[in-house]
Amino acid sequence: MKKLVVVFIGIIALGLTSTLKAQTATPRVTSRQIKQQERIHEGVVSGDLTRKEAAALQVQQASVRRHKRAVKADGVVTPRERRSLRRHQNRASRNIEYQKHDAEQRLY
Numbered sequence: 001m002k003k004l005v006v007v008f009i010g011i012i013a014l015g016l017t018s019t020l021k022a023q024t025a026t027p028r029v030t031s032r033q034i035k036q037q038e039r040i041h042e043g044v045v046s047g048d049l050t051r052k053e054a055a056a057l058q059v060q061q062a063s064v065r066r067h068k069r070a071v072k073a074d075g076v077v078t079p080r081e082r083r084s085l086r087r088h089q090n091r092a093s094r095n096i097e098y099q100k101h102d103a104e105q106r107l108y
Contacts, residue, residue: 024072026082032089033068036061039096048100057099060092 040057043049049057067088071081 023076026068026072026077026085029068029082029085029089032093033061033064036089036092036096039100043096043100044106047106050104050106053099053104057092057096060095064088064092 040049040054040061044051044054064085068085071077071085077085
């Protein structure tokens with residue numbers, strides 16, 4: 001009987017931890033962050049981004065990371081917070097696009 005109770009408590013504990021992780025999981029946000037970092041890097045390598053532009057875009061990426069940490073701090077990412085993160089990332093994406101395709105290019 002004691003073994004059954006211990007096993008049951010263990011199963012409940014595993015279920016709760018996986019539920020908590022699921023509530024703060026943001027795989028799409030993480031994936032987009034990685035892709036945006038790659039786009040910035042490609043822009044630097046190709047010369048489409050100046051050092052100043054790349055630095056400003058990196059600051060914005062750091063802002064997205066801070067926002068993500070703040071959203072996850074309470075252990076639950078609500079739909080409203082996900083929307084807010086998505087808007088923040090959309091703004092960053094538009095800035096990357098704009099900076100890569102403006103007339104400025106890095107001189108080698």
